[in-house]
Amino acid sequence: MNSKQKIIVPVVVVLALAAVSLFILKQRAGYTGHFPDDMPDFNYTAEDKSKSDASGFLPTQMENPELFQAWAKNAPAMSECLDVEVTAPTAQEDLTLNALSRIVRNSFGEVLGVQNKWTVVDYxxxxxxxxxxxxxxxxxxxxxxxxxxxxxxxxTSGKVRDIHLDKELTDNPTDEEIQNLSADGTVLATAKSSRINFANGDEINFVEKNGKVHSFIASHLGKYFRCENTDSEKMSCSCN
Incomplete structure (x- = not known):
């Protein structure tokens, strides 16, 4: 081994050890994580835990009059924005995925399918x-x-730390294998992002939080109607 090689070998070893140490420190401290921009924030309070057991996306008028009024006000705005017929929801109807599809069916056509984009289970x-x-x-x-x-x-910092999974659990696992990862724990929150495809070529992208629609974007002929916080009285919508 010549003098140049004698210098290179220790340097390589030092760099390798530094990389390992950095990885260990990163795992201990955690990192921000690369999650979708439309993923909702979670707050693991008793109130949020109780909300996860609710059914439907938006409450009916009797369950939450303020929220129903907020949606009833934005339904005509959606019609004007997209220049489509929007059937107003009824006071006795939860605004579920089926109901959301129904109110635009006259213009968007029948639902061809619903495609998941991502799902989250915190437990x-x-x-x-x-x-x-x-x-x-x-x-x-x-x-x-x-x-x-x-x-x-x-x-507790809000950052995440990787938990190693074997390749068969990482790539194309079965539904049962995915469910088994959280089977021994208590579910705190769930979220899901999906896309509804309609017969006329239109689509609605939506995000569920704890079983309720948290936000959605309806698109038609290049126009977009967006609604945020659709699971609370803070619901707000915009057209562009």
Missing amino acids: KTKYGEIRRVYVEYSTDRTESLARRVQHFTIL
Whole structure:
């Protein structure tokens, strides 16, 4: 070994050790995580926990008059924005996925299918650790990888730490295998992003939070109607 090689070998070893140390420190401290921009924030309070058991997307008028009035006001705005017929929701109807599809059916046509984009389940283990199961779905049918799973520990700082999964659990696992990741814990929150495809070529992209629609974007002929916080009285919509 010449003198140049004698210098290079220790340098390589030092760099390798530094990289390993940096990885260990990163895992301990956690990192922000690369999650979709439309993923809602979660607050694991008793109030939020109770909301996760609710059914439907938006309450009926009798359950929450303020929220029903907010939607009843924005339904005509949606009609004007997209220049389509929007059937007003009734006071006795939860604005579920089916109801959301129904109010635009006269203009958008029948539902061709609903495609998931991502799902999230946050749960607490029996040891008090909060974990996240994040599943990302491919929207390209030509790709062999239909869905990819990641498992995290959520730290008190809000950052995440990776939990190793074998490749068979990461790439295209079964529904049962995904459910088993959180089966021994208590579910704190769920979220899902999906797209509804209609017969006339229109679509609605929406995000569910704890079983209710949290936001959606309806598109028609290049126009977009967006609504945020649709699961609360803070609901706000815009047209562009």
